[in-house]
Amino acid sequence: MKKFKHLTVRTVEEATSVLAEHGKSARVIAGGTDLLGELKDSILRDDDYPEVLVNIKEIPGLEHITAQDGGLRVGALTRLEDVATHPLVREKYPALAEAAKRTASPHIREMGTVAGNLCQNNRCWYYWVPDNLFDCLRKGGRACYAVTGDARYHSIFGAARVETTACSRACPNHIDIAPYLADIRRGELTTAARTLLRSNPLPAITGRVCPHWCEQECARGEFDQAVAVRAVERFLGDHVLDRAAEFYLAPAAESGKRVAVVGSGPAGLSAAYYLRQAGHAVMVFERMPEVGGMLAYGIPPYRLPREILKRQVEAIAGTGVEFTTGVEVDAEKFGALERDFDAVFVAGGASKQTDVGVSGEECLLSGTEFLHQVYERPESMAGKVVGVIGGGNTAIDVARTLLRLGAKPIIYYRRTKDEMPALDEEIAKAEEEGVVFQFLTQPVAAGVAGAGGAAGPIELTCCRMELGEPDESGRPRPVRVEGSEFSVSCDVVIKAIVERPDYSFLPPEFVDQRGRLRIDPETGRLADKVFAGGDFVTGPATVAEAIAAGKQAAAAIDGHLRGGRAEESREAAPVCVLGESFSAACMLPFERVEVPELPVEERVGALDREEVGTLDTSSVTREAERCFNCGCVAVNSSDLAPVLVALGGRIKTTEREIGAEEFFTVGVNTSTVLRPGELVLGVEIPEPAPSTKSSFLKFALRKSIDFPIVNVAAAITCEDGAVSSARICLNSVFGVPLRVAGAEQYLVGKVIDEPTAEAAADASMEGTVPLLNNRYKIQIARTLVKRAILACAP
Amino acid sequence: MPHIGDKQPVSQPVSEPVPRPVSLGTVTLTVNGEVHELIVEPQWTLQYVLHDKLGLIGTKEFCGEGACGACTVILEGRPVLSCLMLAIECDGKNIETIEGIARANHPLIEAYIKHSCMQCGFCTPGFVVTAKALLDRNPDPSIEEIKEAMVGNLCRCGTYPAHIRAIEEAAAILRGVLVAQGGEGRD
Ligand SMILES: Cc1cc2nc3c(=O)[nH]c(=O)nc-3n(C[C@H](O)[C@H](O)[C@H](O)COP(=O)(O)OP(=O)(O)OC[C@H]3O[C@@H](n4cnc5c(N)ncnc54)[C@H](O)[C@@H]3O)c2cc1C
Ligand code: SF4
Ligand code: SF4
Ligand code: FES
Ligand code: FES
Numbered sequence: 001m002k003k004f005k006h007l008t009v010r011t012v013e014e015a016t017s018v019l020a021e022h023g024k025s026a027r028v029i030a031g032g033t034d035l036l037g038e039l040k041d042s043i044l045r046d047d048d049y050p051e052v053l054v055n056i057k058e059i060p061g062l063e064h065i066t067a068q069d070g071g072l073r074v075g076a077l078t079r080l081e082d083v084a085t086h087p088l089v090r091e092k093y094p095a096l097a098e099a100a101k102r103t104a105s106p107h108i109r110e111m112g113t114v115a116g117n118l119c120q121n122n123r124c125w126y127y128w129v130p131d132n133l134f135d136c137l138r139k140g141g142r143a144c145y146a147v148t149g150d151a152r153y154h155s156i157f158g159a160a161r162v163e164t165t166a167c168s169r170a171c172p173n174h175i176d177i178a179p180y181l182a183d184i185r186r187g188e189l190t191t192a193a194r195t196l197l198r199s200n201p202l203p204a205i206t207g208r209v210c211p212h213w214c215e216q217e218c219a220r221g222e223f224d225q226a227v228a229v230r231a232v233e234r235f236l237g238d239h240v241l242d243r244a245a246e247f248y249l250a251p252a253a254e255s256g257k258r259v260a261v262v263g264s265g266p267a268g269l270s271a272a273y274y275l276r277q278a279g280h281a282v283m284v285f286e287r288m289p290e291v292g293g294m295l296a297y298g299i300p301p302y303r304l305p306r307e308i309l310k311r312q313v314e315a316i317a318g319t320g321v322e323f324t325t326g327v328e329v330d331a332e333k334f335g336a337l338e339r340d341f342d343a344v345f346v347a348g349g350a351s352k353q354t355d356v357g358v359s360g361e362e363c364l365l366s367g368t369e370f371l372h373q374v375y376e377r378p379e380s381m382a383g384k385v386v387g388v389i390g391g392g393n394t395a396i397d398v399a400r401t402l403l404r405l406g407a408k409p410i411i412y413y414r415r416t417k418d419e420m421p422a423l424d425e426e427i428a429k430a431e432e433e434g435v436v437f438q439f440l441t442q443p444v445a446a447g448v449a450g451a452g453g454a455a456g457p458i459e460l461t462c463c464r465m466e467l468g469e470p471d472e473s474g475r476p477r478p479v480r481v482e483g484s485e486f487s488v489s490c491d492v493v494i495k496a497i498v499e500r501p502d503y504s505f506l507p508p509e510f511v512d513q514r515g516r517l518r519i520d521p522e523t524g525r526l527a528d529k530v531f532a533g534g535d536f537v538t539g540p541a542t543v544a545e546a547i548a549a550g551k552q553a554a555a556a557i558d559g560h561l562r563g564g565r566a567e568e569s570r571e572a573a574p575v576c577v578l579g580e581s582f583s584a585a586c587m588l589p590f591e592r593v594e595v596p597e598l599p600v601e602e603r604v605g606a607l608d609r610e611e612v613g614t615l616d617t618s619s620v621t622r623e624a625e626r627c628f629n630c631g632c633v634a635v636n637s638s639d640l641a642p643v644l645v646a647l648g649g650r651i652k653t654t655e656r657e658i659g660a661e662e663f664f665t666v667g668v669n670t671s672t673v674l675r676p677g678e679l680v681l682g683v684e685i686p687e688p689a690p691s692t693k694s695s696f697l698k699f700a701l702r703k704s705i706d707f708p709i710v711n712v713a714a715a716i717t718c719e720d721g722a723v724s725s726a727r728i729c730l731n732s733v734f735g736v737p738l739r740v741a742g743a744e745q746y747l748v749g750k751v752i753d754e755p756t757a758e759a760a761a762d763a764s765m766e767g768t769v770p771l772l773n774n775r776y777k778i779q780i781a782r783t784l785v786k787r788a789i790l791a792c793a794p
Numbered sequence: 795m796p797h798i799g800d801k802q803p804v805s806q807p808v809s810e811p812v813p814r815p816v817s818l819g820t821v822t823l824t825v826n827g828e829v830h831e832l833i834v835e836p837q838w839t840l841q842y843v844l845h846d847k848l849g850l851i852g853t854k855e856f857c858g859e860g861a862c863g864a865c866t867v868i869l870e871g872r873p874v875l876s877c878l879m880l881a882i883e884c885d886g887k888n889i890e891t892i893e894g895i896a897r898a899n900h901p902l903i904e905a906y907i908k909h910s911c912m913q914c915g916f917c918t919p920g921f922v923v924t925a926k927a928l929l930d931r932n933p934d935p936s937i938e939e940i941k942e943a944m945v946g947n948l949c950r951c952g953t954y955p956a957h958i959r960a961i962e963e964a965a966a967i968l969r970g971v972l973v974a975q976g977g978e979g980r981d
Contacts, residue, residue, distance in 0.1 A: 001837040001839075002837065003835070003836070003837055004836055004837060005836065006836035006880065006882050006883075008882075008883070008885075029880075029883075032878055032879060032880065032883075033860050033875070033878050036839075036878045036879075036880070037859045037860060037878065039837075040858060040859060041859070053836070053880075055880075055883055057883065079872075081872075104860075104946075105860075105861075105863065105945060105946025106873065106924070106942070106943055106944075106945065106946045107860070107863055107866060107873055107874055107875045107924070107946045108860055108875070108878075108946065110872040110873055110874050111872075111874050111875065111878065111879070703945065704945030704946055705861055705945070705946060705948075
């Protein structure tokens with residue numbers, strides 16, 4: 001065991017104050033049988049390792065079994081063995097006595113406490129290994145191994161939601177991917193689209209151009225291939241654009257506030273959409289003739305057809321956002337905006353050229369400038385040899401655009417392919433299409449060759465590089481090879497290197513001496529009512545990141561407009577809920593959908609020929625079936641828990657009294673709803689009606705020591721021979737103790753006999769989602785439910 | 795067997811200042827009647843302290859996680875697993891180990907030998923300690939009660955049936971209905 005500090009407390013107050021003082025680094029130790037196992041096996045994440053154990057065993061008054069108001073009170077520190085053997089419990093609460101008696105082994109019952117039993121951790125064997133070798137979701141990993149691996153003791157009722165899935169964690173926008181895929185599986189496209197729009201207002205665009213980090217991290221990638229999230233997103237994106245009037249709605253109420261957005265790139269569009277949704281009047285100012293920023297002038301039309309962009313902008317305009325194009329916001333205009341609007345969001349992008357460090361820089365064309373020109377007036381460049389300097393996405397976009405205009409592009413990059421910042425997928429496509437790459441090559445000088453004047457070919461002098469020690473970016477630094485200079489002749493040379501934002505129109509106090517924005521990184525705030533985001537703040541990034549920045553800024557601005565408070569939009573904590581399940585097909589290898597794509601020859605034929613197609617509804621539904629709906633399929637294995645639920649027990653803590661059912665509504669890394677520092681003081685069980693009978697049954701491999709494979713508790717009240725009410729709770733079949741409502745309802749009014757018990761047991765098994773090798777648990781659970789009911793017959 | 799429900803909770807004096815709740819590393823353990831004052835690290839288990847610090851090597855650790863009973867000792871009358879018990883939490887407590895039971899010449903010892911309850915012998919101390927705790931509380935256990943009490947002790951060699959006979963016999967000797975044979979005691 002790792003070292004920890006150990007404190008023995010003697011009163012409840014002392015315990016709470018010590019726990020409050022140490023926060024998350026403290027854990028309570030009662031009997032220690034569960035906790036010390038965790039510590040000995042080193043199963044916790046490093047940051048979850050307790051630094052302090054607070055021993056509560058010496059607190060007097062918490063170890064008791066007493067009758068009160070006809071009901072039963074059991075103190076938190078009461079040993080399980082004492083519960084099992086206490087005459088009052090055995091006589092009036094036989095299910096509780098039996099559950100305690102069937103827990104673990106005699107020794108553990110002598111040590112283990114009631115509260116410790118209720119608060120015990122899950123026993124998933126993938127969770128229960130050091131160093132998170134199985135990458136378990138519940139410990140912050142990427143995947144639940146149990147869904148595709150051996151899961152004989154795991155859930156038969158589906159998975160519980162975890163805090164975040166790997167895909168949405170990887171997405172800059174944290175799009176809630178799993179829920180909309182689940183909507184698609186249920187055939188509810190409208191719900192799916194609305195879920196998606198909540199976190200991404202431009203899905204038709206990201207569905208085409210996003211580098212899909214979600215897919216890189218998708219848990220399924222490790223198993224066969226990642227879920228084609230981007231293709232599904234694109235499908236939904238087109239779906240909403242086809243029904244823009246249905247999905248892009250004006251806000252229900254106007255706030256009366258006005259916001260100016262400078263720049264109509266993805267950050268500006270996203271902020272405009274969310275601000276409008278919040279009820280504000282939004283005006284977007286764009287310098288160029290077309291709305292879209294990089295979407296209109298940077299991303300080539302073969303990746304993003306301009307028609308899609310146009311419809312997307314129209315959809316947003318349909319919510320009431322106003323666009324003004326051809327307006328350059330200079331210092332004067334900026335001042336006017338600050339005066340006239342309640343808030344200003346600056347999302348001016350990054351398109352100021354920088355020098356590439358080549359002598360004769362003036363002979364070079366800038367990449368973005370070249371793209372602007374081409375999109376406005378595409379002209380054939382047949383046969384021209386064009387040098388492209390750079391290794392990022394712009395370099396690839398320029399080179400692939402050149403190919404489509406008939407030119408022969410050559411990319412010069414000073415490191416190797418492995419270090420290229422461009423997306424692998426884009427690099428592969430460029431190679432496929434015939435773009436030539438010169439790696440480890442750095443142009444050093446450019447000049448117009450011969451006497452042709454400015455129009456003549458350009459002589460580009462390059463030298464070879466080799467990789468040296470890593471630099472600040474972690475990539476190996478390219479080092480010049482002495483004497484390796486050589487020259488090539490190009491018709492045109494284009495530099496496609498990092499561009500910078502232009503801050504010249506901002507008031508000088510917004511920028512520091514080193515030319516950086518004085519911005520609050522949390523809120524994106526520049527001044528009282530001025531906010532900024534997107535490439536304008538971060539330098540060139542991606543569409544998804546810009547959308548995220550726009551969304552974040554919209555929230556901050558909305559908070560500002562509503563009186564300084566950021567809107568509390570935090571979603572409810574994730575809890576174990578039924579129905580978060582998956583398709584049985586996802587557990588087996590399942591071929592990823594083929595996204596329709598043009599063959600290379602057709603692709604390079606025209607600049608505006610879109611290279612990838614949209615999936616149809618049936619392929620999308622099929623693809624949605626592949627999603628694991630990443631959740632946790634571990635079970636709650638407590639033997640006492642189902643009894644407390646069936647008997648309508650309540651758990652008394654230092655802060656409140658919680659119904660047993662609610663108590664186990666787990667969070668991500670706990671098995672209970674207890675807040676940090678909250679202690680269980682005891683449990684209370686109401687007096688059963690004279691005609692109520694209760695039972696507890698447990699199935700385990702060995703009678704002693706083993707955790708339940710399935711257990712069940714029932715409390716059934718009969719009047720005049722027929723059931724008047726029934727509470728039946730299964731455990732070890734799902735993330736939380738599970739009341740089987742189907743069986744409970746069925747039984748009411750029935751006489752308990754073999755056939756009714758059988759039918760109730762069948763009803764209790766509705767909604768099962770067995771994993772690969774735990775179908776047998778359904779049979780056991782069914783049988784236990786039936787027997788537990790029969791045991792309650794009057 | 796007394797039930798804790800019968801006890802009145804001890805009430806705390808309200809006015810007394812609350813001392814800082816740090817468990818000092820110094821603990822006093824009464825092991826087999828002998829008082830030991832020791833300095834322990836918080837993460838040391840009782841099994842480790844008994845076995846490695848006090849040299850009471852009869853208390854074995856096998857699984858180390860509560861699943862086998864090899865490390866059983868009697869703590870304040872309860873048979874508990876010393877591998878899942880922190881020594882620092884045993885301050886002021888009474889502990890009985892197999893050594894104490896043997897030294898007291900408990901009839902279980904001879905009965906175990908007589909009925910050949912061991913093959914490799916690794917699990918035996920845990921069984922004997924558990925059985926002693928049972929007989930302390932229940933001088934005349936039925937076979938069913940013996941089985942119930944012993945189910946937490948695992949024997950890799952499969953000696954289970956012999957234990958029941960030995961425990962029954964020891965119980966009879968303790969109750970005086972049977973005379974111990976050849977019991978010379980071992981000091
Ligand atoms: C070999 C083995 C077999 C087992 N078999 C079973 C079985 O068949 N059925 C079954 O139900 N269980 C089984 N268990 C689990 C065992 O019942 C529990 O470990 C025991 O009841 C926990 O009680 P404890 O006092 O030892 O808990 P501890 O280990 O002290 O605590 C467990 C958890 O609860 C928290 N906690 C304890 N008390 C409080 C409190 N008052 N307020 C808030 N939090 C608290 C602790 O911080 C810790 O996280 C088994 C355990 C082992 C080691
Ligand atoms: S399987 Fe589904 S929920 Fe899991 S990471 Fe992949 S897309 Fe996300
Ligand atoms: S079932 Fe839960 S605890 Fe087990 S590996 Fe899966 S996510 Fe982790
Ligand atoms: S070593 Fe303690 S129970 Fe196995
Ligand atoms: S005698 Fe060998 S383990 Fe029991």
